[in-house]
Amino acid sequence: MSDATRLRSTLCLIALVCAPYTLAQELVPKAPPDAIKLTAQDYAEIEQLAVRYAWLLDRCVNGGYDYADLYVAEGQFSVAESFGTTSDEQRRFVTRGREALARAAGGDGKGECVDPKTTLGYGLTHIVTNHLIVATKDGAVGRHRLLTVGVCGYPHLMELQGGYEDEYVKTSDGWKFKSRIHVFKSAPSLQFGVCANREQP
Numbered sequence: 001m002s003d004a005t006r007l008r009s010t011l012c013l014i015a016l017v018c019a020p021y022t023l024a025q026e027l028v029p030k031a032p033p034d035a036i037k038l039t040a041q042d043y044a045e046i047e048q049l050a051v052r053y054a055w056l057l058d059r060c061v062n063g064g065y066d067y068a069d070l071y072v073a074e075g076q077f078s079v080a081e082s083f084g085t086t087s088d089e090q091r092r093f094v095t096r097g098r099e100a101l102a103r104a105a106g107g108d109g110k111g112e113c114v115d116p117k118t119t120l121g122y123g124l125t126h127i128v129t130n131h132l133i134v135a136t137k138d139g140a141v142g143r144h145r146l147l148t149v150g151v152c153g154y155p156h157l158m159e160l161q162g163g164y165e166d167e168y169v170k171t172s173d174g175w176k177f178k179s180r181i182h183v184f185k186s187a188p189s190l191q192f193g194v195c196a197n198r199e200q201p
Helices: 003-027 040-058 062-068 098-104 190-194
Strands: 071-080 091-096 125-135 140-149 158-171 174-183
Touching: 040 062, 040 125, 040 140, 040 158, 040 174, 062 098, 071 098, 071 158, 091 098, 125 158, 158 190
Parallel strands: 071 174
Antiparallel strands: 071 091, 125 140, 140 158, 158 174
């Protein structure tokens, strides 16, 4: 083996070894030096916030307002193609404020819920996992993976539908979402890509 070939092989090996590490660094945020100190109670409350989100998203309650009240008054939900977006121009389905969030959760704007069969996520069960929480100067940020069951109308079919990227703030009523971004590419999705234009069972 020539020196040039050996060098190329070595560089390729280094790239293969370092790529996962680089990707992990990008996906796992680090706490800044001036971050607040989170207590065990803080971590538990933030985790419960995320769990309540999944339950309330699966079934509209109280006209969607129980879901909306997981956010601060001007809290926002949106969707993005990748982690780390920095502006709404990089996102879609931007929903801000209590009334808009309640409607997004299936509310009809009058304190009741619409027919669940008319909602985008009808029949789906959301499972959030791999919850990462990192302290910041003003609160905390978090990331999840999202598994969805009931895809394409099949009760036992599951797919990975990206994850969530969150900003949390502590209020007088406990921890709430300032922002939640569903990081998700719909095109390759079974639910919203492959099955979206065909009749489901």
